[in-house]
Amino acid sequence: MTTKKIKIKKIVAYIGIFVCLLLILMISIAFNSIPSDRVEMPTGKYKVGSVSYHWKDTSRKELYTEDPDDFRQLMVQLWYPAKKDTKGKKMTYFADYNELKPLSTKIKFWKEYLYNNKETHSIIRATIAEDQGTFPVILFSHGLGSNRFFSTFQFEELASHGFIVASVQHTFFSNSGTLFADGTKLLKNISIPADYQEAGLLIRDIWSKDSSFVLDQIIKLHDMDPEGIFVNKIDKSNVGIMGHSFGGANAAYVLYADNRFKAGINLDGFPYGAEPISQGLKQPFMWMHTERLSLLEHSKEYLEQEIETAKRTGQSVERILSYPKEYRMRMNNILSNGGYDITIKNTNHNSFIDNLNPSNVTDQIKQNHLLINKYTVAFFNKYLKKQDNNILDKIDNNQIEIKIIEEK
Numbered sequence: 001m002t003t004k005k006i007k008i009k010k011i012v013a014y015i016g017i018f019v020c021l022l023l024i025l026m027i028s029i030a031f032n033s034i035p036s037d038r039v040e041m042p043t044g045k046y047k048v049g050s051v052s053y054h055w056k057d058t059s060r061k062e063l064y065t066e067d068p069d070d071f072r073q074l075m076v077q078l079w080y081p082a083k084k085d086t087k088g089k090k091m092t093y094f095a096d097y098n099e100l101k102p103l104s105t106k107i108k109f110w111k112e113y114l115y116n117n118k119e120t121h122s123i124i125r126a127t128i129a130e131d132q133g134t135f136p137v138i139l140f141s142h143g144l145g146s147n148r149f150f151s152t153f154q155f156e157e158l159a160s161h162g163f164i165v166a167s168v169q170h171t172f173f174s175n176s177g178t179l180f181a182d183g184t185k186l187l188k189n190i191s192i193p194a195d196y197q198e199a200g201l202l203i204r205d206i207w208s209k210d211s212s213f214v215l216d217q218i219i220k221l222h223d224m225d226p227e228g229i230f231v232n233k234i235d236k237s238n239v240g241i242m243g244h245s246f247g248g249a250n251a252a253y254v255l256y257a258d259n260r261f262k263a264g265i266n267l268d269g270f271p272y273g274a275e276p277i278s279q280g281l282k283q284p285f286m287w288m289h290t291e292r293l294s295l296l297e298h299s300k301e302y303l304e305q306e307i308e309t310a311k312r313t314g315q316s317v318e319r320i321l322s323y324p325k326e327y328r329m330r331m332n333n334i335l336s337n338g339g340y341d342i343t344i345k346n347t348n349h350n351s352f353i354d355n356l357n358p359s360n361v362t363d364q365i366k367q368n369h370l371l372i373n374k375y376t377v378a379f380f381n382k383y384l385k386k387q388d389n390n391i392l393d394k395i396d397n398n399q400i401e402i403k404i405i406e407e408k
Contacts (some may be wrong), residue, residue: 010343011402021075023146027061035188037092039121039152039153039156039354040153040157040366040369040370040373041121042121042156042157042159042160042161043157043160043161043373044081044157044159044160044161044377045158045160045161045257046081046082046084046086046159046160046162047082047083047086047123047126047160047161047231048079048080048081048082048121048122048123048126048156048160049063049079049081049082049086049122049123049124049125049126049127049128049229050077050078050079050080050091050120050122050123050124050125051077051080051124051125051227051229052075052076052077052078052080052089052181053075053076053078053181053217053227054073054074054076054180054181054182055073055074055076055077055213055214056071056072056073056074057071057072057073057074057209057210057213058071058236059213060072060209060213062171063206064171064188064190064275065173065186072171072210073180074168074169074170074171074210074213074214075148075169075171075178075179075180075181076148076166076167076168076169076214076217076230077148077149077166077167077169078164078165078166078218078230079122079152079155079156079158079159079164079165079167080126080128080129080135080159080163080164080165080229080230080233080386081128081129081135081159081160081162081164082123082126082127082128082129082159082295083126083129083130084129084215085127085314086123086126086127087123087127088123088124088125088126088154088393089122089123089124090119090121090122090123090124090209090307091119091120091122091123091124092118092119092120093118093120093149093152093255094118094147094149094150094176094320095149096176096178096179096388098184099179099185100176100177100178100179100187101351103177103185103187105197108138110184113400120152121156121312122152122156122159122207122242125227125229125371126230127229128233129162130232133232133233133352134165134232134233134234134235134236135163135164135233135235135238136162136164136221136235136238136240136380136384137163137164137165137166137215137218137232137234137236137238137240138163138164138166138239138240138242138380139165139166139167139168139211139214139215139239139240139241139242139254139261140154140155140165140166140167140170140241140243140247141168141170141207141210141211141241141242141243141244141246141247141248141250142170142174142243142244142245142247142253143168143191143243143244143245143246143247143248143269143353144173144190144191144245144246144247145173145174145175145189146174146244146245146247146292146353147169147175147176147177147178148167148168148169148174149167149354150353150354150356151352151353151354152354153353153369153373153396154242154372154376155365156166156378157373157376157377158377158380159371161377162385163380163384164218164230164233164234165202166214166218167248168210168211170206170207170210170216170247171186172186172187172188172189172190173189173190173207192246192263194316194319196250196272196326197274199246199249199272200249200272200273202272202275203246203249203253203272203273204253204257204273204275207246207247207250207253207259207317208250208254208257208258208327209251209305211241211250211254211258212228212254212258212260215239215258215260215261218230218234219234219236221234222234222236222319235384236260236386236387236405237386238262238385239260239261239262240261240262240264240265240380240383240384241254241255241261241263241265241367242264242265242266242376243265243266243269244267244268244269244352244353245267245268245269245270245349245352246269246270246272247267247269248265248267248268248269248401249266249269249271249272249273250269251264251265251266251269252264252266252271252273252276252281252285252334253272253273253275253276254342255281255282255283255285256273256275256276256279256281257275259282259283261283262283262284262355262383262384263283263284263285263377263379263380263383263384264281264283264284264285264286264317265284265285265286265287265288265379265380266286266287266288266289267288267289267352267372268288268290268347268349268351268352269291271327271330271331271332273333276332276333276334277329277330277334278333280333280334280335280336280337281334281335281337281339282337282395283383284333284338284339284382284383285334285339285340286339286340286342286373286375286379287331287334287339287340287341287342288333288342288344288352288375288382289342289343289344289349290343290344290347290349290351290378291344291345292348292349293324293328294343296320296323296324303311303320305318306320307321335341335405337406338405338406339398339405340402340403340404340405341402341403341405342374342375342394342400342401342402342403343401344368344371344372344400345398345400345401346364346368346399347368351365351368351369351372352372366406367399370400371397374391375400378391378392379392392404
């Protein structure tokens with residue numbers, strides 16, 4: 001074979017390798033630029049903007065660090081209605097992932113290839129919508145071990161319908177750890193106390209105070225915002241709160257403790273906290289949950305399965321047996337002054353957050369998210385905007401059961 005032919009073959013081989021690498025790169029870019037189908041497209045009239053804030057509460061010492069001079073500090077992500085013609089860089093899902101990955105082994109279970117560099121529908125620091133003066137505010141508390149990003153499907157939906165949503169990352173209660181704006185990384189997994197009373201004290205002494213402090217800071221943004229987004233845009237008179245799991249219990253307690261909050265939603269959270277249970281809530285409240293409570297009460301087969309699971313995983317069987325009565329008593333007492341008890345069939349506890357399983361994108365999951373969003377938006381429209389389209393007063397889907405508890 002001549003030297004000339006060998007050179008030609010080498011050139012062809014190099015070209016082939018180059019083309020293959022180029023195709024891989026193009027596919028990767030295309031894949032990573034598509035908004036994650038774990039977060040449904042918002043249905044409201046507004047585009048969505050998002051921005052984060054790092055706030056330190058100098059009135060509270062941090063209980064979970066070794067330095068006695070540390071103060072409690074929080075990362076908070078805001079989603080908000082943006083101008084229709086706004087353009088800019090899209091926010092990536094779980095934007096802190098790369099920085100926190102070396103810190104937390106738990107992240108490996110959150111399917112890194114799914115969330116790393118996936119765009120959401122939110123534009124970073126977008127110009128806030130100008131077609132109305134102020135917008136109602138909704139605070140969100142994540143579940144124990146979760147973080148401020150994992151209910152993005154709800155945050156973007158609410159923002160697209162004209163709400164400012166502030167998701168609080170409760171420091172030291174997220175398995176991912178927390179990355180602060182100054183580069184500080186903090187991780188310490190605080191487990192939920194087994195005792196009902198101790199869990200309630202955790203909400204009273206830390207989580208609820210996180211929420212009230214964050215509202216203080218958001219109200220300040222109305223007058224002075226370092227990002228220049230929310231000046232004169234905060235409706236301080238119409239503030240709500242919602243949360244998932246342990247965060248849902250926090251939502252109920254915050255309504256009891258801080259009358260600046262006008263309405264709230266618990267998304268499938270066990271009702272910890274003594275005070276709301278003994279006195280009920282004065283503000284409108286919605287409980288949205290799975291069928292688990294009803295199944296434990298009425299299905300012997302389901303109860304036996306739960307008992308077997310408890311034995312296999314080392315959980316308390318006694319707690320499973322007492323759970324339905326305890327849950328029902330607490331929920332009824334909290335709703336004693338009126339509210340909504342909504343059961344969504346074909347759901348589990350994690351149906352109320354973003355879909356974290358990349359191999360399980362089903363029509364049922366999308367349907368669940370649509371229903372959760374539909375009733376969440378309707379509830380806050382009614383009580384924070386005084387817009388009632390009667391969605392909460394009727395059932396138009398056989399997957400929904402609504403009990404309306406009348407105010408006494």
